[in-house]
Amino acid sequence: MRSAVLILVLGLAVVACGDSSSSGDRSGDGQTAVAVSGRSFAEPLASHIRPGVEVVAEGASCTSNFLFQLNEQTVFLGVAAHCFSPDTNGGVDPCETNNLAIGFNQVIVENATQPAELVYSSWRAMQEAGETPGSDACIYNDFALVKLHPDDIANIHPATMAFGGPTALASGTAAVGEEIYLYGHSSLHLGLRELEAMTGRIVEVVGGGWSYDVTTDTPAVSGDSGGPILDSQGRALAVTSVLSVGLRADPLRNGVVNLDRALRYAKDNGFIHRDIGLLTWSDFRPDGSL
Structure with missing residues (x-):
């Protein structure tokens, strides 16, 4: 949904993130995403534009995931594509x-002094690329980028709220059982830090590797749409997309988008520059103390 909480889906399967199309997986098997170094950061502050800040577009609110950079003057904040669709x-x-x-320039970012600009939405991109509705790509590819205003670049920090990192980009496909760390800025958490910073694990790989079903260790609590997911090594693994409630042993799950795959799709199809890379932070704290 385009609101401060997750998309709620009632059923036995997660709906809203995916893989193949009538033309096949056009993102290829090569790893094209990169991490960016060379920028120096001091300790992160609550006043910084960081992974986990709130993003609002036309009244709809989501959590941001990670920061990406093309050059010193061009920095992007990751969000979920569904945050920018009225449907x-x-x-x-x-x-x-x-x-x-694309070009919508009234995206309000927490801690920013100027609105950001929507520069990429996988939902728009897949329509332009001719993906077949119902394919894994259409169902699971849920990723967007907003470009920060130049006035706000001096106030960025790559450290994810609570956990720090990302130490790098997680490439390929993670395995079932992988421990994860997720942050959500949902209003449902009532501002309680223990409900915003959560741990969990991957319980299923879906959509041919486009997405993961994950559960959290906090009963009845989940991440927020667009929020960052780190793996056990503090690497940027995924983006929260959808919450599924079903009839099974672990009825409450998050559907999270494989970030590496989402980035490769955007790059391999020419929607974003190949040199755009993840901004990293070496300090990863699994205890959520950062």
Whole structure:
């Protein structure tokens, strides 16, 4: 949904993140995403623009995931694509939705002094690329980038709220059982830190590796749409996309998008520059103390 909480899906499977299309997986098997070094950062502050800050577009609120950089003057903040579609909760296939226009420049970012600009939405991109509605790519690819205003670049910090990192980009496909760390800025958490910073694990790989089903160790609590997911090594693993409630032993799950795959899709299809890379922070604290 386009709101401060997750998309709620009632059923036995997560709906809203995926893989193959009529033209096959066009993202290829090569790893094209990179990490960016050379920028120096002091200790992170609550006043910084960081992974986990709130992003609002036309009244719809989501959590941001990670920071990305093309050069010293061009920095992006990751979000979920569904945060920029009025059809998010309408049962419309992502490859058939209405979406905010690329270039929409009234994206409000927590701690920023100026609005950001929407520069990439996987939901729009897949429509332009001709992906087949109902394919894994259409169902699971849920990633967007907003470009920060130059006035705000001096106030960025790559450290994820609570946990720090990302130490690098996690490449390929993670395994079932992998421990994860996720942060969500949902209003449902009532500002309680222990409900925002959570641990969990991957319980299923879905969509041919496009997405993971994950559970958290906090009963009945989950991450927030667009929020960052770190793996056990503090690497940027995924982006929260959807919450599924079903009839099974672990009825409450998050569907999270494989970030490496989402980035490769955007790059391999020419929607974003190949040199855009993840901004990293070497200090990863699994205890959530950062």
